[in-house]
Amino acid sequence: MNATVVISGIGLLSGLGEGADAHWQKLGQKQAGDDKTSAAAWPVVDEERFAPYPVHLLGPVDFSTQIPKKGDLRQMEPWQRIGTFTAGLALEDAGIAGCLELLDETHLIAAAGSGERDTSTDMKVLETISARDDGEVRANEILPSNLRPTLFLAQLSNLLAGNISIVHKVTGSSRTFMGEEMAGVAAIETATRRIMAGQGKLFLVGGAFNSEREDALLNFELGGMLAQNPFKPIWQRAGTGPAAGFAAASVGAFLVLEERAHAEARGAKIYAEIASIQSDRCNRKDGAAARIAGEQFAVIKDSLGEGPIAILSGASGAEPATSEELGFLEGLDELGHPPVVRAYGTGLGHGVEAHFPLGVALAGLALRNGSFFPPFEQSGVEQEFVGQPENILVTSWGHWRGEALAVVCKAGS
């Protein structure tokens, strides 16, 4: 008998604001007096700072509300600050922040890339290496005086989790998964499976991404994955040639996942249940991704009931995956499940490692509030959802690799 997995805490940080409720206010409800729905109001996109790449920026954040010690803040670059801050929000939301006994049994799984490089130091080193025959030797002299040990620690993938343990005292265990979107999927999937199998009861799971860094943008440009100006909603990027791609987002998304009985025993609020997660990876050739998605859908089809199905798509905008995913989702109509799709990346940007946790968090928010999100764009792809959703599907087709599908359902249903 599998244990039931519930979402008992959500922490979100993006350009739209801080916390689960702020995101529901902005995304979950039609804005008063705005008959175009809220679409025009919320993407916080900057087209100039990293031109030609549109980037979803973070607004001003007082990180000290979750990371009170200056010494801790100094040891982190934005990526780790976003994640550590958001993890704190999730713990607070779940009612376990500061409860040392519970934190001591909390297992942490972070999805992470790596931290910001010091681009001005890199510039100096590169100029030296390029300019002289003995450039490599000279670089040895420049690097040690410019590399900061603290910055090195701010770059290590596992140090987001390390900082969360230090700042919030989460000590049950600590694991970090890597691999872009797949890292976020693996984090949520591993926690879910462990809870179901009795390998743990209380998990803090999520990821963070800082888009406001040129080194990361270069990395994604190497694969030709970035959207270029002008900014367009996700489903409208196909057909724009090399300008199709993802618009990176500064975003943090953490969830507290918990065995239902454990959550109930401590009187925790419950957003929703995670009923199922499936993940796979293919080489994306010849419709392989859609085949995988089809197999994943076949597994959960019978649990969905009748009628339209609410879908939060993690589509990034990168092609051809985005068009292929949309084609797959639209094909669900023929299987008797008219899809009502939302590409949440239109409003929030693409959070890479944090993107799937973000989608699962949004699903939890919608189910707790008893309605699905209004369309995020007006091209006609995203239709109104009538009534209260019982289940929400969350998809994750990575910008390069990885296909996953989660079913999040109303608590107790």
Place this chain on the structure above:
Amino acid sequence: MAGKRHLDKRGRPVVAVTGLGVITSLGQGVAANWQALVAGRSGLREIVRFPTEGLRSRVAGCVDFMGVEPYSAFELARRMASGVVDEALGQAGIGAVGAFPGPLFIATPPSELEWPQLTSLLAAAPENDTENVYLRMAEAVRHDRQIDRFAKLADHVRFASLAGHVADEFDTTGQPISVCTACASGVSAIQLGLEAIRRGEAEAALSVGVDATVHPEGLMRFSLLSALSTHNDPPEKASRPFAKDRNGFVVAEGAGAVVLESMDAAEARGARILGIVRGCGERADHYHRTRSKPDGSAIIGAIRNTLMDACTDAAEIDYINAHGTGTPENDKMEYQSLKAVFGEAIDTIPISSNKSMIGHTLIAAGAVEAVFSLMTIISGTLPPTINYDHPDPAIPLDVVANQSRPAKVATVLSNSFGFGGQNVCAVFAAEPA
């Protein structure tokens, strides 16, 4: 779990090891490594890969025999991962050729562009007003899209790509998982495989750890943290775990792979059982980014959780494969924590640090040392801790000093502790609990 014949004391499927693969600076393959290790040979050498003028630490355990020229951390890691998996699968004889019937868990170092690659990108970058050098390099890539000569570099910066290469080459099932718990990563990969088999999701799993990051920046970063040995001459004396005159670890490259299988599945196909993974345990520290809590509670907790998960009494542990990095801090904390768990008994449990000979293979260490822990059980020989010329009186452990020692070993505790406070240990055994 109905129908399972081999269950541990807690009713979970017993997980066996049926294949091993390893590469370190001592060479390629389990046989070559084990022979060198029990002979007390060091793989540590003066670094020739890049100029070391002006650097305080000039010794490393480089893997320079895999035909990766010029050096590239990503390419070397890929080659080593492929090599150790190939060896482990050859021994296990599991699945069809190129089709492994289970998931992949791989501990990999961060992926980033290396200086030669950045240099070539910069050379192609347009001279213009864009202030940020990375945005200018991105411009070079955009303009070069037709030729796509930089597209291959995308492989180097995708954290999913190393796992992807291994998954493709050996056709593992499902989404491969890349894990990082710093210097404990290799054990975390084994722990993930163990958990998946215990959950009944798979009958087999492939757990791998790899690290190929001996490059100037890597060396300097650890040097700035005062973590590295400065005993440069002679290089084979650089790593001195548990010795009074230890002053840091030696960075090294390597890879390890283990094939995990449910004991039932392994027996059913008549595989040779090399050993058992009885259990893994972990504990995160909240004290400091690079130092353990002074009372050792996180390390102690990790060891106790491991013994509990392994259904193994402390008294059953015959030998300890130490984390034993050779930093003043680690070795002292490791001793004090072991003392707290084992009490007086720790005085007589033999312990050695493979790192005295192969250096610290960082992300790979837990997987590499798992292979050596299992070889210790199989061979009945305790590999030595070399350079143990001046015992530290503050660490009165039964260090297997300088020469290997014959011993019947049924149960090994292997420790791994990482920067960032991630502590993970494992118990390997000849027989199930």
